[in-house]
Amino acid sequence: MGYNAPRMGNLKKKVLLFLLAGVALGLTRSYKKQLWILKQVPKEWKKGNRQALQRAINSLYTSHLLSEKHHRDGTTTLILSENGKRKALQFNIDKMEIKKPTRWDGKWRIVMFDIPEKLRRLRDSLRLHFREIGLIELQKSVFVYPYPCRKEIEFILEFYNARRYVRFVLAEKIDNELHLKNKFNFKQH
Known part of the structure; x- marks a missing residue:
C-alpha cells in the first residue's frame, strides 16, 4: 500500500x-x-x-x-x-451475515462467475467469502442460496471490484432441490 x-x-x-x-x-x-x-x-x-x-x-x-x-x-x-x-x-x-427470513419464499438465488485464470486470487477470494456467508457451491464457480442475499453479494462484488465477472439468477426450481434443502437444513414436511 x-x-x-x-x-x-x-x-x-x-x-x-x-x-x-x-x-x-x-x-x-x-x-x-x-x-x-x-x-x-x-x-x-x-x-x-x-x-x-x-x-x-x-x-x-x-x-x-x-x-x-x-x-x-x-x-x-x-x-x-x-x-x-x-x-x-x-x-x-x-462481519457480514445474511439475515434469514422466517419462511422460505421457494426461490433459489444462484451466483455464477467466470473469472480469467490470471485473476485466480480474486476467484478464490470470492469463493471463500461466498462460503463464509453461507452459500453452497453447486458447481465450480456456481453458488446457490435459498434466501434473499443480493445486497450482500453486491457488497462483496463492490469490495473486490468484480461486478463484471458475476451474474445473479433467481430461480424457482433446481433439479437437485431435495439435496440442497438437506444441505440448508430445511425441515421436511
Whole structure:
C-alpha cells in the first residue's frame, strides 16, 4: 500500500464505517466550531472521550485513510480516501451475515462467475467469502442460496471490484432441490 497501516482500534473502525455510510465529519480551524461539530456525532460516540476521537481521526488522516475537501467558507470536510473506503469495506465484509427470513419464499438465488485464470486470487477470494456467508457451491464457480442475499453479494462484488465477472439468477426450481434443502437444513414436511 505504500504506507504503514495503523493498528485499527474500535474507535477508528467506527469513524471509517461512519464515513463509509456517507456522513462526513466537517472540521474548521475554529475550536468552538470543532466542538459543535463533535457534539453532532452519534450518541454512542458521546460516551467516549472526545480527545480519543480527535486522535483517531488524526491517525486515520496521517495514514492516508482520510482526505480533506476544502470549502470556500473556510471549512474542511474529511472524507474517506480510496484506501479508507477499502479498509472500511473490509471491516463490514468481515462481519457480514445474511439475515434469514422466517419462511422460505421457494426461490433459489444462484451466483455464477467466470473469472480469467490470471485473476485466480480474486476467484478464490470470492469463493471463500461466498462460503463464509453461507452459500453452497453447486458447481465450480456456481453458488446457490435459498434466501434473499443480493445486497450482500453486491457488497462483496463492490469490495473486490468484480461486478463484471458475476451474474445473479433467481430461480424457482433446481433439479437437485431435495439435496440442497438437506444441505440448508430445511425441515421436511
